[in-house]
Amino acid sequence: MTGEVLKVSEIQSFANDFKKLDVIIRTEAKYPQDIKLEVLGARAVKASDEISIGDILQANFDVKGSEYNGKHYVSVTMFAWEILTEAKYVPNKAIDEVPSIDPNEDENPF
Numbered sequence: 001m002t003g004e005v006l007k008v009s010e011i012q013s014f015a016n017d018f019k020k021l022d023v024i025i026r027t028e029a030k031y032p033q034d035i036k037l038e039v040l041g042a043r044a045v046k047a048s049d050e051i052s053i054g055d056i057l058q059a060n061f062d063v064k065g066s067e068y069n070g071k072h073y074v075s076v077t078m079f080a081w082e083i084l085t086e087a088k089y090v091p092n093k094a095i096d097e098v099p100s101i102d103p104n105e106d107e108n109p110f
Helices: 042-050
Strands: 002-008 019-027 034-040 056-068 071-085
Touching (some): 019 056, 034 042, 042 071
Antiparallel strands (some): 002 019, 002 056, 019 034, 056 071
16 A cells, blocks of 8 residues: 555553554545554564654555454554655744744844
């Protein structure tokens, strides 16, 4: 599946040092879909370091299903990925870095 990364969650930690990361991508189809992919274990840390919002990502995944108390659940687990195009978005400077303007100075050339 190929798509643009819309969101990368914070890493969630569970018992026994188990880690999970959610990545949401928008598919490149005639009717785009927003899909949540889970990344588990050590791959979660690697994905968190490598994947950014705006990247175009080729994801390899497994679809896993389970039943609990008569309800069925499905998860899409990404086990490998390739970043096809890195994000073009470059954040603006922080507001603190913008120089202040002194209203008493008259620098207007007109």
